[in-house]
Amino acid sequence: MTRSAPSPNGSLPRGASRRTTLQGALATGALLGLSAPAALGQATAPVVVIGGGFAGATCARSLKGADPGLAVTLVEPAERYLACPFSNLVLAGLRKLDEQAFGYAGIAAAGVTIARQPAVAVDPERRRVRLGDGAELDYQRLVVAPGVDLRFDAIPGYDEAASERMPHAWKAGLQTGLLRRQLEAMPDGGQVVMAVPANPFRCPPGPYERASLIAHYLKTHKPRAKLIILDAKDQFSKQRLFEEAWAELYPGLIEWVSLSFGGQVTEVDPGANTLVTEFGSHRADVANVIPPQRAGAIAALAGVADATGWCPIDPVTFESTLVPGIHVIGDAAIGGAMPKSAFSANAQAKACAAAIIHLVREEAPPTPKLVNTCYSLVAPDYGISIAGVYAPKDGLLAEVEGAGGVSPLEAPAAVRVAEAAYAEAWFRTVTDEVFG
Numbered sequence: 001m002t003r004s005a006p007s008p009n010g011s012l013p014r015g016a017s018r019r020t021t022l023q024g025a026l027a028t029g030a031l032l033g034l035s036a037p038a039a040l041g042q043a044t045a046p047v048v049v050i051g052g053g054f055a056g057a058t059c060a061r062s063l064k065g066a067d068p069g070l071a072v073t074l075v076e077p078a079e080r081y082l083a084c085p086f087s088n089l090v091l092a093g094l095r096k097l098d099e100q101a102f103g104y105a106g107i108a109a110a111g112v113t114i115a116r117q118p119a120v121a122v123d124p125e126r127r128r129v130r131l132g133d134g135a136e137l138d139y140q141r142l143v144v145a146p147g148v149d150l151r152f153d154a155i156p157g158y159d160e161a162a163s164e165r166m167p168h169a170w171k172a173g174l175q176t177g178l179l180r181r182q183l184e185a186m187p188d189g190g191q192v193v194m195a196v197p198a199n200p201f202r203c204p205p206g207p208y209e210r211a212s213l214i215a216h217y218l219k220t221h222k223p224r225a226k227l228i229i230l231d232a233k234d235q236f237s238k239q240r241l242f243e244e245a246w247a248e249l250y251p252g253l254i255e256w257v258s259l260s261f262g263g264q265v266t267e268v269d270p271g272a273n274t275l276v277t278e279f280g281s282h283r284a285d286v287a288n289v290i291p292p293q294r295a296g297a298i299a300a301l302a303g304v305a306d307a308t309g310w311c312p313i314d315p316v317t318f319e320s321t322l323v324p325g326i327h328v329i330g331d332a333a334i335g336g337a338m339p340k341s342a343f344s345a346n347a348q349a350k351a352c353a354a355a356i357i358h359l360v361r362e363e364a365p366p367t368p369k370l371v372n373t374c375y376s377l378v379a380p381d382y383g384i385s386i387a388g389v390y391a392p393k394d395g396l397l398a399e400v401e402g403a404g405g406v407s408p409l410e411a412p413a414a415v416r417v418a419e420a421a422y423a424e425a426w427f428r429t430v431t432d433e434v435f436g
């Protein structure tokens with residue numbers, strides 16, 4: 001079955017004639033003060049968005065908000081989205097997993113058609129997406145926003161079955177609950193070992209926020225326990241701020257082992273709960289293995305992922321440099337200097353939506369300026385952040401010199417308390433904007 005041009009009220013108009021759809025969109029276009037040719041262009045321009053995370057959900061909603069006459073379908077198999085930001089608080093017992101869940105009713109009410117299916121194939125020649133139930137969606141522009149897949153082929157011994165013993169918890173959900181239960185069950189005096197991948201990966205400061213909040217839990221519930229971070233890098237995001245905070249809040253509790261000092265995990269043994277590095281092996285009471293990642297599988301199936309596993313894009317339009325008519329946003333995209341964060345995904349989605357609106361009207365897309373702020377909590381009332389501004393340069397999204405910044409070192413407690421409140425406010429605002 002081929003579905004085309006879904007109606008603006010959110011239902012798929014099986015059998016609806018193209019003429020009826022066109023007239024409806026023309027009326028909407030007139031209301032918006034658009035010229036007839038532009039409205040005609042939109043009416044025949046269904047946009048399909050794959051993935052209802054921070055990137056895809058924002059993009060679908062922004063497209064519909066900018067042009068209610070545009071037919072937009074969001075393809076997402078999950079009934080509820082489970083957000084990763086703030087999920088480290090769940091591990092520390094400071095937040096419920098349910099507070100991370102968001103439904104799609106608000107997006108449907110905004111006029112986006114929701115197809116509750118996985119996208120399983122893309123035919124770029126015929127501009128068609130196939131869904132898990134066999135249905136097909138025609139598109140003029142396709143947005144691919146599937147987030148990341150964990151690479152279960154990257155660390156010998158670490159496959160999907162091993163993640164049941166050594167959770168990654170790098171996608172919020174069952175894995176988050178599993179790691180939390182393991183931490184609760186661990187005896188006082190036990191050892192938590194984290195494995196952290198090399199760049200690029202989802203949420204560069206995320207592992208260190210996680211280490212901090214697990215340390216907070218250990219300090220308050222199992223004060224004789226230890227946490228070791230085995231890192232495949234020699235440097236990490238907001239490093240000086242994290243290290244300053246660890247010395248102050250968790251002295252002697254967290255040990256960070258850099259790449260140069262044998263931090264790279266070369267193998268794991270889930271049976272023995274052991275992580276092996278070139279310098280030796282570490283037995284864990286709780287092992288949190290965050291493996292390397294790549295763009296979600298549908299990106300490779302659509303032909304938009306390159307040999308790195310990530311998706312090269314034009315930084316002005318987010319259109320794939322490999323396949324015309326397909327845009328890639330969020331974690332799956334090669335964002336240049338922009339980190340893979342929900343904040344970035346949301347900003348990229350809005351810029352991509354604006355570009356698509358211009359492209360379907362055959363107008364030149366605007367050059368975007370994008371902002372990202374990554375907040376991290378080191379303790380419940382101790383926040384730190386790094387912010388950047390990004391613009392297209394030499395085919396990539398480059399950081400605008402002198403425009404960003406990080407939290408000050410040696411700041412008074414009130415600054416950290418305020419930043420923790422900003423982090424919470426950001427999460428509330430962005431989730432309300434996208435899913436509310």
Ligand SMILES: Cc1cc2nc3c(=O)[nH]c(=O)nc-3n(C[C@H](O)[C@H](O)[C@H](O)COP(=O)(O)OP(=O)(O)OC[C@H]3O[C@@H](n4cnc5c(N)ncnc54)[C@H](O)[C@@H]3O)c2cc1C
Pocket residue numbers: 050051052053054055056075076077078081083084085086087088117118119120145146147148169170171202203206210296297298329330331332340341342343344345373374375376
């Ligand atoms: C522990 C942790 C803490 C974090 N903290 C922060 C933070 O404080 N601030 C911040 O900005 N970022 C944070 N992040 C990063 C943030 O979660 C990601 O950068 C963000 O979720 C990326 O959004 P996305 O839409 O690209 O991908 P996702 O959020 O993963 O969404 C992808 C969606 O696509 C769907 N999908 C995949 N394949 C298909 C398919 N074939 N068909 C249909 N749908 C499909 C999935 O079901 C999913 O809903 C954190 C991440 C982690 C792991």
